[in-house]
Amino acid sequence: MRDVAILGVGINKKWGELWEMSLRDIFVEAALNAVDDAGVDHVDSMYVGCMSSGLFVGQEHLGCLMADYLGINPVPATRVESACASGGAAFRQGFIEVASGTSDIVLVGGVEKMTDVSGDEATYALSAASDMEYEAYHGITFPGLYALMARVHMERYGTTREQLAHVSVKNHKHGSFNPEAQYPFAISVEDVLGSVMVADPLRILDCSPITDGAAAVVLCPLEMARKISKQPLVKVLASAQASDSIALHSRSDLAWLEAVHRAGEKAYKMAGKTPKDIHLAEVHDCFSIAEILALEALSLVEKGKGGQAAESGMTALGGKVPVNTSGGLKSKGHPVGATGVAQVIEITRQLRGSAGERQVEGARTGLTQNMGGTGGSSVVHILEAV
Numbered sequence: 001m002r003d004v005a006i007l008g009v010g011i012n013k014k015w016g017e018l019w020e021m022s023l024r025d026i027f028v029e030a031a032l033n034a035v036d037d038a039g040v041d042h043v044d045s046m047y048v049g050c051m052s053s054g055l056f057v058g059q060e061h062l063g064c065l066m067a068d069y070l071g072i073n074p075v076p077a078t079r080v081e082s083a084c085a086s087g088g089a090a091f092r093q094g095f096i097e098v099a100s101g102t103s104d105i106v107l108v109g110g111v112e113k114m115t116d117v118s119g120d121e122a123t124y125a126l127s128a129a130s131d132m133e134y135e136a137y138h139g140i141t142f143p144g145l146y147a148l149m150a151r152v153h154m155e156r157y158g159t160t161r162e163q164l165a166h167v168s169v170k171n172h173k174h175g176s177f178n179p180e181a182q183y184p185f186a187i188s189v190e191d192v193l194g195s196v197m198v199a200d201p202l203r204i205l206d207c208s209p210i211t212d213g214a215a216a217v218v219l220c221p222l223e224m225a226r227k228i229s230k231q232p233l234v235k236v237l238a239s240a241q242a243s244d245s246i247a248l249h250s251r252s253d254l255a256w257l258e259a260v261h262r263a264g265e266k267a268y269k270m271a272g273k274t275p276k277d278i279h280l281a282e283v284h285d286c287f288s289i290a291e292i293l294a295l296e297a298l299s300l301v302e303k304g305k306g307g308q309a310a311e312s313g314m315t316a317l318g319g320k321v322p323v324n325t326s327g328g329l330k331s332k333g334h335p336v337g338a339t340g341v342a343q344v345i346e347i348t349r350q351l352r353g354s355a356g357e358r359q360v361e362g363a364r365t366g367l368t369q370n371m372g373g374t375g376g377s378s379v380v381h382i383l384e385a386v
Helices: 023-038 062-070 086-100 119-127 142-157 161-175 189-194 222-228 258-271 288-297 306-312 328-332 339-352
Strands: 004-011 045-049 077-080 106-112 197-199 213-221 234-243 280-282 365-372 377-385
Touching: 004 023, 004 086, 004 222, 004 339, 023 062, 023 106, 023 213, 045 062, 045 086, 062 077, 062 106, 077 086, 086 106, 086 213, 086 234, 086 339, 086 365, 086 377, 106 339, 142 197, 142 288, 142 306, 161 189, 161 288, 161 306, 161 328, 213 222, 213 339, 234 258, 234 339, 258 288, 258 365, 258 377, 280 339, 288 306, 288 365, 339 365, 339 377
Parallel strands: 045 077, 045 106, 280 365
Antiparallel strands: 004 213, 004 234, 106 213, 234 377, 365 377
8 A cells, every 4th residue: 555645635714604605615615725735736536525415405416516616527526425424434535545556646525514404404414324213213313312422421430511511611712723613712611501401411512513614635645745745744644444333222332432442443553553642633522522432432531531631631732632623523613524524634734833823732643533423433544744
């Protein structure tokens, strides 16, 4: 396999409620920004991560659509879907294509336009990532599912309601330094605890928002990047994916993300790294409990200690392992098909030393973890500055 580098990155200038932009406009803006950052005049292949464009805007066949509107026909273009892990899975496919030698320059994008439907319709679309016959059919939604996971974790490990709040507070503080974030403002523990209850113990400020947005990266062989890149080089050390039961009732432990753990183990092995080698991480904080569970499954914190990590400042800027320096899904936003690619962009910027006020000093190795549903699928990538 060839070594793979990230040649260019691009994202919309702002995520949120993009009323004046269509699905295709959102994607093309991010893709052109990535191509411009890469400094290339063509791509050989393209992957588009997207979860539910058919339910959100009534549009399928995204590979063809985006290739057309980006003006790159007849380049092969393929949509990749793995629920909220669609972006990470698309990045993995692009990595494999370059590493295998099938293509030299591959554009990987992720996109979702979620605000053109009502709240009820958005909830239905997202529920398609759960077990529709055994979970969604009986009325439970993702806040409810993650609330069950949070309650088990609290009962078993003594995780407190305040520790859950600290996750959101930390990520909003990081997001306040990110001009692209949907909600770039700080909040307090009291704000979280006083916000509207969604599914006990989760309140609205524990939950990621509905978001329009896209993100894109350009991949190429590392040796090619050495010759043409005008940016500090970032190498993809590892790409790993794993699956678990889609329904919570089929799992042996509601307070453990087995797919995240398995993908993490494979990624560490492929990269020749251990959790102690990771300088920062972007993990899938769709709910505050999700960050806690992900950090434990990735062995970045001890099992049962994820809540304490946020409360102590360990995972904040300036802490031992800063987590979600972009603001995470909670503050930056969560256009579900784009999230995994945006995580890669944040780590790339950090390893390039171009993250501005949220820069992690001395960062050399970073990890991204993107998951679908309640962890039924998960993708982990490890990147390193060259």
